[in-house]
Amino acid sequence: MSVKSLTTSVSHLAVKRILGPFWKRRRWLDKTQWLSADELADLQFKLLKRVIHYAERNVPYYQCLMQHYGFSSEDIRSPGDIHLFPILTKKDVMEVGDDMISREFSKKLLHCAHTGGTTGMPLCVYRNFASIGDEHAFVRRQWDWAQVRFGDRCAYLRGGIIKNADAPQRRFYRYDPILKELHLSSYHLTPETIPVYIQAIEKYGVVALAGYPSAISCFARACLARKASLPMKAVLTSSEALTAPMSEEISRAFACPVYDFYGSAERVCYIFTCRHGCRHIQPEYGYTELIPVDGPGAGRCRVVATGFWNKAMPLIRYDTGDVVVKSNRLCACGRAFPVIEEVTGREGDVIRTPSGEEFGVTIMIHLLYVVCGAANVLETQFIQDALDHITVEYVPDTAFSADAFAAAQARFIRHLPSDIRVDFKRVRAVQRTSSGKIRPVLNLLPTATPERVPCLEAV
């Protein structure tokens, strides 16, 4: 492990678990998960009032908005009064810019996290230091529910780039002995490379797997086809839609339960899976409103939520752009947390290369905007219009630089497999579905269905 990697790991550990409120929040969350529904409602209202009061005192946008509509935090006397605030969209946040940031912090000292998700519009969400420790305590709760302990070795198949994966020595993974994490490249899963991934997991004694459902299910199919035995304690998926066939396949391949985790960089709503397979909204994390999409009483709802923990950029009534199917079930686990049947809003097509690799929306957005540094784009859509070709349509914003974007395009093309051609196309608006949603990855090939991926079945 190089000195640079060691320093990075230690600083990640320090920020997430040692210097901030991680342990305090973790102990608190251990207790609050067993509160009654009434106690949770009281707690939520207290946290909601706190964030509104804070925004009123510190965030220029909310000061202006509350003045404009003629109300103050004192007028919030019940959770229903949150309707005094209009729903906030990602486009609104982008247009408001720095006035969304709390004056308590210097922008230079804040952490910027890029969103991608289902809307295809990248946004920088600023986070303060303490909120990172709080956040990590919530994330560990999902690992606790999956019975994966500190010290258990975990492998990740997410959007990170593995150094030297494309160099002649072809290294597809990186192991971090400090964090006990094996990072595997999601960009190089092919029939030829699968044995290397299996060997790495065996070599490091990995007991849990986490990452994007598209990458993990691809890997699961390859393991099943090879009859490779890789038993795990748990698999944790996030960031993309996990369909029932994908979950069943993953569970079969790794002989363990699959825990799907829903969240976003905006940090307003978390949904975790308990060991009874129920997806629970985490009520101490934010105030979540489920707004029926198809009229009152319908099951499909838009997720609009207010996060409780990020002081740097409080988001009140933020429209996540995601759709869930709600449930009135009570879960056998004994928690009074609300239950969701499924998260449907993140379903998207995947890009498939002729050699059998596949990339979901999270990877494509991460690659273009975080890894390759594209910026000042309002909307993006990746369209697979031939087996070996994709068109990336984009809508520039006012600060767009053609030269900077061309450089990012070149890097993006270099990172993708060489058997797929890419063209970029500037458009006035990307295509919407009939309900007005953007599908950031649009696969127009007739054989493309998420449950029947031929890529690795012939291994």
Ligand SMILES: [Zn+2]
């Ligand atoms: Zn439960």
